Amino acid sequence: MLQSKLLGNTQKEWPNEATLKSHGLLIKGGYIKQMAAGIYTLMPLAKKVAFKIENIIREEMNSIGSQEILMPLVATKKLWNMSGRYDAINGELLKFEDRTGTKMVLSMTHEEAVVFMAMTEATSYQKYPFSVYQIQTKFRDEARSRGGLIRVREFTMKDAYSFHTTEESLDQTYQEYYDAYNRIYKRVGIPEVIAVASDTGMMGGSAAHEYMLLCDAGEDKIVVCKDCNYSANMEVAYTDKIDVFTKKEEPLEKIYTPGTKTIDTLQEYIKMPKESLIKAVIYTRIDTSEPVVVFIRADKDINETKLTNYLKTDIIPRKAEESDNITYGFVGPVRFHGDNATVIFDKSLQGEMSLVAGANEEDYHYKGINIKRDVGEVEYIDVSKINETDYCPKCHKKSLTISNGIEVGNIFKLGTKYSKSMGMTYLDENGKSQNPIMGCYGIGVGRLMASVLEARGDENATNWPASIAPFDIHILPIDYAKSDEIKEVADRLYEKLTCMGLDILLDDRNKNPGVKFADADLIGAPIKVIVSKRNLSNNVFEVKVLGDAQAKLISLDEIYDFIQMTRKELIK
Numbered sequence: 001m002l003q004s005k006l007l008g009n010t011q012k013e014w015p016n017e018a019t020l021k022s023h024g025l026l027i028k029g030g031y032i033k034q035m036a037a038g039i040y041t042l043m044p045l046a047k048k049v050a051f052k053i054e055n056i057i058r059e060e061m062n063s064i065g066s067q068e069i070l071m072p073l074v075a076t077k078k079l080w081n082m083s084g085r086y087d088a089i090n091g092e093l094l095k096f097e098d099r100t101g102t103k104m105v106l107s108m109t110h111e112e113a114v115v116f117m118a119m120t121e122a123t124s125y126q127k128y129p130f131s132v133y134q135i136q137t138k139f140r141d142e143a144r145s146r147g148g149l150i151r152v153r154e155f156t157m158k159d160a161y162s163f164h165t166t167e168e169s170l171d172q173t174y175q176e177y178y179d180a181y182n183r184i185y186k187r188v189g190i191p192e193v194i195a196v197a198s199d200t201g202m203m204g205g206s207a208a209h210e211y212m213l214l215c216d217a218g219e220d221k222i223v224v225c226k227d228c229n230y231s232a233n234m235e236v237a238y239t240d241k242i243d244v245f246t247k248k249e250e251p252l253e254k255i256y257t258p259g260t261k262t263i264d265t266l267q268e269y270i271k272m273p274k275e276s277l278i279k280a281v282i283y284t285r286i287d288t289s290e291p292v293v294v295f296i297r298a299d300k301d302i303n304e305t306k307l308t309n310y311l312k313t314d315i316i317p318r319k320a321e322e323s324d325n326i327t328y329g330f331v332g333p334v335r336f337h338g339d340n341a342t343v344i345f346d347k348s349l350q351g352e353m354s355l356v357a358g359a360n361e362e363d364y365h366y367k368g369i370n371i372k373r374d375v376g377e378v379e380y381i382d383v384s385k386i387n388e389t390d391y392c393p394k395c396h397k398k399s400l401t402i403s404n405g406i407e408v409g410n411i412f413k414l415g416t417k418y419s420k421s422m423g424m425t426y427l428d429e430n431g432k433s434q435n436p437i438m439g440c441y442g443i444g445v446g447r448l449m450a451s452v453l454e455a456r457g458d459e460n461a462t463n464w465p466a467s468i469a470p471f472d473i474h475i476l477p478i479d480y481a482k483s484d485e486i487k488e489v490a491d492r493l494y495e496k497l498t499c500m501g502l503d504i505l506l507d508d509r510n511k512n513p514g515v516k517f518a519d520a521d522l523i524g525a526p527i528k529v530i531v532s533k534r535n536l537s538n539n540v541f542e543v544k545v546l547g548d549a550q551a552k553l554i555s556l557d558e559i560y561d562f563i564q565m566t567r568k569e570l571i572k
Contacts, residue, residue, distance in 0.1 A: 020450075077103035093105055108139060160440070174411060196223075220233055220404065245276060257365045270356065293341050295344070300348045324339060332366055412439065463524055470505075
């Protein structure tokens with residue numbers, strides 16, 4: 001392609017609206033154009049990168065026997081009612097009526113559509129197992145769209161679904177997808193992506209993994225053990241051992257603590273470490289509007305995902321209400337008297353012998369609390385966030401690290417959540433009706449593109465891997481419009497490389513070398529060939545290869561063999 005015809009204008013300065021490195025590079029390089037919050041046009045460069053990512057994904061899906069389909073973006077309310085998710089998902093699911101008054105949705109995910117498709121196509125056990133995938137547009141009315149393509153509302157996604165008659169069959173396919181995903185990330189240039197255990201969220205099911213690129217730009221918190229292969233999203237990370245801090249039993253004593261409504265003011269007043277204090281965190285259940293009181297050691301924080309999963313309802317922080325009969329700021333487990341409250345004791349309190357907590361009376365706390373003695377037998381529930389001082393649940397060493405991560409894919413064991421609710425059945429070998437067991441597997445194409453830039457780009461260069469770069473070779477003639485010799489050599493090189501099946505960009509613009517080189521860094525072809533009068537006088541091209549610190553001088557006769565060999569190495 002001639003660069004003078006390429007749509008998408010580069011920018012000299014870093015864009016003010018860019019909040020992430022990938023966001024800035026995509027704008028600065030002319031890759032994307034925003035239409036509305038979280039909605040972008042992919043310009044030709046971005047579309048070429050996305051196309052190559054999609055083809056890598058497609059090859060890996062085909063290699064494990066998944067069949068490509070294409071399901072509609074639009075679905076009916078009736079379909080989503082079958083799964084029970086039409087009313088369960090509010091803000092993110094875009095709902096509308098067509099001209100006949102039929103209620104519709106823009107699909108943010110396709111579990112309903114794939115079950116509807118498969119329920120008449122796989123009615124016998126002989127069809128199982130099977131899996132299908134699509135690369136399709138989706139829409140999620142994201143409240144916090146940010147970071148360019150990292151968090152958007154309209155996006156392209158590869159989602160796949162597998163159907164099984166046994167858990168063992170699901171486990172085998174799950175492993176095949178697990179391995180295929182690792183190959184995909186390696187091929188697009190981010191082999192450092194790791195798989196971590198994750199929460200199943202609104203998808204439901206028995207197990208899930210997220211694929212995470214560890215980087216500062218990530219919104220998720222990822223827990224990794226340095227001494228073993230344990231890794232998990234903070235939402236589900238846990239420890240199976242917490243050191244007991246208070247090991248000596250003391251008598252229960254009520255103490256006067258005026259104005260100490262927060263842990264910090266209480267700690268300052270009584271001069272005791274946070275590990276010896278109990279913190280009461282109060283929420284409202286969305287399903288009943290009743291209070292939830294969580295007692296946890298004050299050096300720990302609540303993991304709201306764990307708490308939500310335990311309660312099986314969403315929660316929000318509760319504001320003080322007189323009707324609660326709760327003494328806000330002085331809440332404690334001894335003689336607690338909140339009306340209709342769900343009370344939860346975190347595992348961090350188990351085994352503690354002498355703690356301090358509110359006395360459920362204004363300006364008073366209890367000292368020397370032993371929960372077993374002063375409250376009675378209680379069930380301890382893990383609802384706390386893990387931290388780097390905790391023990392790894394796998395190797396039992398204090399070797400945990402917490403890093404930021406970008407989710408670049410996910411896989412779920414859905415079980416029969418959707419097949420059962422939507423009435424999908426098959427006849428087993430005994431002629432008995434059964435609900436198939438399902439798996440679900442997703443990768444966002446645009447987010448993956450942006451994540452590669454977060455890992456490999458810098459402020460002035462995209463540094464695309466050869467496997468997904470928009471062009472294979474970028475020819476950069478100096479004085480192309482002024483020198484017939486330069487133009488003739490550059491054109492001949494362009495034509496021959498194109499005939500070799502390579503994707504070539506020829507900079508035919510009448511621009512100075514500085515502009516050409518700056519734009520070339522943003523376009524990011526892994527091989528750049530500079531054609532100049534000085535080099536031609538020595539019968540050489542100057543070649544800059546991705547990853548090499550210095551350019552190479554390659555003779556005119558050897559350039560084609562050099563490019564072929566170098567490209568193979570870069571792809572490998």
